[in-house]
Amino acid sequence: MRLAVLSGKGGTGKTFVSVNLAAAAKKAVYIDCDVEEPNGRLFFRPQQVSSAEVHTLLPVFDGSKCDGCKKCVEFCRFHALVYIKEKPMIFPDVCHSCGGCALVCPQQAVSEEKRSVGVIETGASENVAVVTGILNMGEASAVPVIREALRKGYENEDLTVIDCPPGSSCSVMESVSAADYAVFVAEPTAFGFHNFQMVYELVRLLKKPCGVILNKADGPYPPLEDFCKKENIPLLHVFPFSEELAALGAEGKIAVRENETLKQTFQNILKKIGGEDSL
Structure with missing residues (x-):
């Protein structure tokens, strides 16, 4: 019980x-x-x-692969991502570690790293x-x-x-x-x-x-x-x-x-x- x-x-x-x-x-x-x-x-x-x-998982962006399509930003319903100065930026405290940004990235420019909480x-x-x-x-x-x-x-x-x-x-x-x-x-x-x-x-x-x-x-x-x-x-x-x-x-x-x-x-x-x- x-x-x-x-x-x-x-x-x-x-x-x-x-x-x-x-x-x-x-x-x-x-x-x-x-x-x-x-x-x-x-x-x-x-x-x-x-x-x-x-640990939770946070997205990491590979600048050499990212082409600025912003699909990751558009996908994130928690508004944890923005695109500034031609590269994505993450707000860790808002991220829910859903992994969606990595799934929708057509250039496979998103990986994940552990973060201790x-x-x-x-x-x-x-x-x-x-x-x-x-x-x-x-x-x-x-x-x-x-x-x-x-x-x-x-x-x-x-x-x-x-x-x-x-x-x-x-x-x-x-x-x-x-x-x-x-x-x-x-x-x-x-x-x-x-x-x-x-x-x-x-x-x-x-x-x-x-x-x-x-x-x-x-x-x-x-x-x-x-x-x-x-x-x-x-x-x-x-x-x-x-x-x-x-x-x-x-x-x-x-x-x-x-x-x-x-x-x-x-x-x-x-x-x-x-x-x-x-x-």
Whole structure:
């Protein structure tokens, strides 16, 4: 089973939920797709870590063959190519590495070269295989790194927990696209509720079954609870403000490995979403 853990905004406790769901299982894979700020490894502290670069392909133009027909420029729907001073020029941050410019060039003047965009780290933490995507600083698109992290994590058929980026961008869609179930982590605030509705709309369009965990609650929050009832979204659990959880998080500890009651809580959440086989 593949669980995608999402939040409409940063700071809701998405990584807290993701890490503990994976650690509460008998055996699991944790994939950190929040590649601009991957924090799951700070809690898991994986051992025997190996890393591999992630590359995209960029077109390279042979000036001795190019006759200035501009077919590559006309083909590029992303407007990553322009023709300046009698030669093509590429904007790397816009290029989607589709290879179309090389295919349409009648003079075969276009080849491709690798360009590093990030790193995938793999390791283990007790019962959890940890896969971490890390985007190079300054890169415009996280999708290539997320795609490779998912490919690596999906090699294992154990329960898989995907720690998605916050929000509802292309990176989130890439992270959740192959998931079997979506777990929303929401804050009981007007801002948190608004952003939760946006990411819920994305998951609804993808037709994914889903449930909500309300985190850092200091009491009922009728707007979100009424919305969930109206949309028939199960409320999986409510975590109140907790000094113990705050202290464990500050120390980089995994709650279910420190507290048996919390372990049972996360195992119950897994049961509610159909993950009994992982326990």
